[in-house]
Amino acid sequence: MSVPTTPDPHRTPDPAADTRLGGRTALVTGAASGIGRACALRLAAAGARVRALDRDSAGLGTLAGEAAGLPGTVEPHVLDLTDLDAAEAAAAGADILVNNAGLQLVRPIEEFPPETFGTVLTVMLQAPFRLIRGALPHMYAQGWGRIVNISSVHGLRASPYKSAYVAAKHGLEGLSKVAALEGAAHGVTSNCVCPGYVRTPLVERQIADQAAAHGIPADRVTEQVLLADSAVKRLVEPEEVADAVLYLCHPSASFVTGTSLIMDGGWTAH
């Protein structure tokens, strides 16, 4: 079976047409790569002042160059999110918070290093909690805020060999709902975006581990593992995820809260 590599050719995004985030400050974590990079560029294209947070300073430098000429701005902020106090402080004053930074290790539970389990939970669940905590006072004071948590189909379904990732994403789904309930009276929405497999370095890096864990050749992983449950037989593009994030930040999404925008190619329809 051949695996299509391009998104819908009829998709014609026009970034220049939408600058509704002018005057807004957006904090995007994990902005140096993949989905975070696409979100930072998409929100800056919509006019936002983007604080691009990542531990990868070189990647942030590249991103800042890519953002030149957009209606908004991208300001690099180098930080390792395992420093939870610094993470909370970094979120102060943000109108929009995109909790995106993440990492993956594919390994059976009995071989899964406990310290890596802890790091995954710290970066992908504790840090989002601290970032939300840091962002809420400003959002509540002005009566407006948008929290977008990049969850995953693995926030809703499990796959073998991903104990830490699935646990963190399921936790993030719960955290997002609580933030929605508490924030509603203050004009703050909180939602998750749940993509299937996205064409990013995080996916490319797990091909070898998936091949080893499933006992199949690496060139069969995309078809036999990643896309096995997806009705749409291609990877999602980071820009498609960024479009969903932008939608959740729009005025037209003010009644959308406490939910998950699933873009999994039909995986969870099974």
Ligand SMILES: NC(=O)c1ccc[n+]([C@@H]2O[C@H](COP(=O)([O-])OP(=O)(O)OC[C@H]3O[C@@H](n4cnc5c(N)ncnc54)[C@H](O)[C@@H]3O)[C@@H](O)[C@H]2O)c1
């Ligand atoms: N790629 C996919 O298939 C996919 C699918 C669903 C959800 N997601 C989620 O999307 C998010 C982004 O994933 P991606 O695929 O773009 O990955 P990626 O590896 O391309 O980017 C992740 C970014 O997070 C940063 N990061 C990791 N640990 C950090 C830390 N301790 N402090 C600061 N920054 C840190 C990395 O430096 C990197 O720039 C993750 O939360 C991931 O779980 C990805």
